[in-house]
Amino acid sequence: MPGSCYNRQVICISMPKMWCYTLVWINFCIVSSAILDPVDFLALQSVRKSLRDVSGSDFFESWDFTSDPCNFAGVYCDSDKVIALNLGDPRAGSPGLTGRIDPAIGKLSSLAEFTIVPGRVMGQIPETVSQLSKLRFFAVSRNFFSGQIPASFGQLSGLHTLDLSYNQLTGSIPRPLSTLPSLSNLILCHNHLTGPVPSFLSRTLTRVDLMYNNLSGSLSLNSLPPSVQYLSLAKNKLTGPVNGILKKLNRMNYLDLSMNRFTGVIPREIFSFPITNLQLQRNLFFGPVQPDDQVMIPTVDLSYNRLSGGVSPAFSTVQNLYLNNNRFAGQVPASFVDRLLDATIQTLYLQHNYLTGIDINPTAEIPPSSSLCLQYNCMVLPVQTSCPLKAGTQKTRPTAQCVQWKG
């Protein structure tokens, strides 16, 4: 019988021999909790057989199947069932595991949590994972998993966190995944996923990180619920306007849509959301940006878009502001100069626009901790500015272009 009776000795120690046997039997029958379910025992053996330590890791050293598997490193049981499997040495710098996940994992019927540390585990994510009806947490980031995300994951009705980031997954995000009612964290960044972002139905979705894939198409108005706090779709091929959907995500504290082909206007509402980092650079956003109130977001990057109109003084409270490579025109508001000189602005990148002036005393000393770049605008540079190399060497935009824009 697998998972033999480990508690036997403990119970017997202080007992006379005869009693002991009786007690052992009672113990065996009543407190069967200590004996791992044979189905789980065999499944664990299969999982073990298809994985091994990368040289330099000794995670599986404690996995000796002649003793209680519930005492193995990374195995957690509740009564006779495995409820959590955390495979690999979690310490930083551990080289991790290699091999594959055996489909027998699907037999661990009470498994709620499954993780593998970063390493070299490869192959497909077995379909059988979708039989784990109690599964809440599945995280196998930074390995070499390939193939598609099983569509049958849509059956994991209790799934809360799915982290498959930094693997080699292909195909699209299975639509059934978007119907999971309890999904809170979906982390699929750094794979090779294609196709659209489906509309998520979970009302508790909090973190969505799909950065660095090849997702395409546009977001629908109901793609994401208002519960979303962290959203990164950066570095994909997404298109279309997002103003309608963004307006509704008013709990957002991190937003990165950079390096896509999003169009339309940037809704003014988002500037009053509790965001700490706003990254909308390198898209096709156009039109003016006029926040209603002073912007309290520490970092705002709107560079490399097609934004136009004046630079709003509401942005002068931003510590790191990137408005470069747009079509902003007019005078830079005086509030920026004040905050630049008292060093509350650290970065103010305004290069490559059509700005016509900034009211700054030519002898004013910009604090060494602050960077102001004004290059390639429709003004003669009033002060020496510190620009990134990419801004080029041309200090002023050709007059012909500026005349056109003034009109």
Ligand SMILES: *[C@@H]1O[C@H](CO)[C@@H](O)[C@H](O)[C@H]1NC(C)=O
């Ligand atoms: C996206 O697709 C392009 C061209 O098909 C490919 O070169 C690139 O590696 C892909 N990127 C990712 C993250 O899969």
